[in-house]
Amino acid sequence: MNIYLVRHGETEENKNRYYYGSLDVSLNENGITQAKKAGKALKHIIFDKLYVSERIRTKETAELALGNDIAAVKDSRINEMSFGVFEGKTYEEIKKLYPKDYKCWEEDWMDFAPNGGESYRDFYNRVESFMDELIKNPCENVLVVTHGGVIRSIYCYVLNGKLDLYWKFSSKNGDISLIKYEYGNIFIDSITHI
Template structure:
């Protein structure tokens, strides 16, 4: 089984380097161009299943990648980005100034601290893991998943020994294609292909 994880194309929030998980924004022009590049790279692969986060930026990326291909896109809430609660739409400096106490608590215990009006990383990780493990019960040769950086990094953290501390040591840029292989009951990270614009 080949599982292709694609991070959605760039949005203005990515460009402005703000935290946003549940903010439902669209791709910018660069994000659309990145999605077209991903389409080129994946055009010769026959996907038996395609999943997308239910967020606009992921769904738009999926629609561009598939183009005229009428493969059904299955929307899946469990692979939406982490809900950042009161941190949504804000950058580092603004968070330090407006929510200094909450920011410090999150920095000191980023895995377990539940951001007000949002979720903890552990809650987020567990819902992503639940979805991913369900995939492994299928018999598809090729699966495409269009999702978010945090989701992809969480899946990689699971594959590399459920070591959540490596989450911050994994890169997942807009448009990157991460290939996970599942063979003989063994999961491994095969490659990460960047999309350059």
């Protein structure tokens, strides 16, 4: 089984370095270009299934990359992490507006949840649920268009749920990763920067 992961194209919020997991925003011009480039890189593959998050930026990326050749299945488990009151703010703004919460987040990034948001551990658990289900229903080629945090969490999943490895990976807008599941083994085959 080949699981292709594509991070959605760039948005203005990415460009301005906002935390915005739950905000529903569209791609910017650069993001549109990235999505089209990802499509060119994937054009030779026939996908059996396509999954997108509930956010418009993943749907736009999938449509620009593949056209409307395959119906997308929306799955909330591959939504980006919800940052609650931190949404729409930069790292510096969070530090200034919520100094106590910021300190707690810095000291316990896995288990701290901003007001109205979720902890990384809870976020990982829903991504894990998605992956567990995905590999139980194998097909030849699956495309998952999602978010940087989800992709990093999938890398942790591949590495036996080692959550502390989350910060050891990058996932840039438009990147394509190939995860293979063969003979009961799951592994990262490649990561391509677009």
